[in-house]
Amino acid sequence: MISLRIKTDALDELAAKAQQLGRETDVAMFGARAAGNLVRNHLISLDAERPNALGGTRTHFYAAAAKSVHEPVPVGKGAAFIITQIGLAQRWLGGVIRAGQGESSYSGKATQYLAIPARAEAYGLPPKNFDDLQFVPLKGGRAMLVQALQTKLKFGRKNKAGVRKVSGTTVGGLVMFWLVKEVDQKPDPTVMPEQEQIAEAARAEMDDYLSHTLMSN
């Protein structure tokens, strides 16, 4: 699990004020809530801006990530929230992914390759979703999964004599997945708002809550 600790002088000042009022947890919770809301809105904006590069059916990865931002909970003297979308931290922080960690959807054994979609139709689908792929090794330990050549039959309507017209076309030969032993994904810091923005959202909400509380006391 990734920890991101937001700590600034301004937040410390507000926390001290909150402690004097006996509202430490409430103030921290509202700060975390504002930070969580900022992250949600940021991810929703990314969902609108970044359809998948191959143009396949959209999975709305970033919108799903926004929905997976949990409500904050008190932790010690502060508050915290988690985001449970698989793959978000990988996109944000980058890093090496190696085959052999997970279980192959195809064989049920440890993965030998990572499958990277090569065409829009393969996006969001594991290779096992296709029943016509052929393994083609390449140099350097790489490989590809290619759609097998096949004849597709098209059946027309029956004519008056009850005979159906049948036509056939050869399809296949398309590379559906590239197979690699590992990928070194570059970090993408824009996946999350900047830490200063998160801190400012939390500060503004904590300040607002404290002002509201002081006024009503």
Add this chain to the structure above:
Amino acid sequence: MPIEPTIGLSDAALINAAKNVFGTELTTEELRELSAAIRAQSFFSAQTTDEHLLDLYQGKIGGILNPVAGEGEATTQFSPAYVRQAIKDFLFEAGYRPDEEQRGTLTDLSSNARINLVVKTNVEMAQGQGLWISNQRQALLDQFPAWELFRAETRVNVRDWLNRWRLAGGQTGDPMGTGWTITADSRMMALKNHPIWSFIGSSALFKDALDTPWPPFAFNSGMWVRDVSRKPAEAAGLIKPGQQIKPMTLAQAFKTIQAKAQEVAA
């Protein structure tokens, strides 16, 4: 504020885990005859009688909501693509073969379209319910008294949510501007406990609705809610300075949905 792995299961994961598996031959239309409250406590899918399949779905959806891998395991097992494949494998091994005419359609239990719909709808309903429940706290309702209904995901064919919002608002008996509103720039906002949320999710008003006062409100909707804090809610005329809205129970929320369903049925 250290974020350490001391946080337990999310509300959404607990809600999913607590549901009773309910195998049924009923269609979506027929399932609507059951009360909304019973449906919210059950895990089911239209015309799916195999409780082992539903158990598998429930477990996999729990994994998406709370993706904690065991020692040495990868988290890919919780990605929707792998969940979908696990469901397909189960169905194939159980001997399920779709009718040729139905292959690939929503009535084919093994189609991507069907599995995606079941997974996405159940994940989002649990997330939406978790969001709704966690918002029923006085301090939260004071500071963030309203929600905005907004489009979180684009769709090729979009439903007219602005019109639905007007219609649902009209059903509450409150004129626009009292507890619910549409702003000059067409934002749809309402107090978190306003009955408009029950009406926007009511299948008595909208055939595709899910009969819940939380998002996604309708099948495959792409809509979600986000917090509106005190100041903008006051500026929009939804709440007066110093005014409080009280936390609500699930039973109260479902009462509105049920009453509308009974009114339409009568």
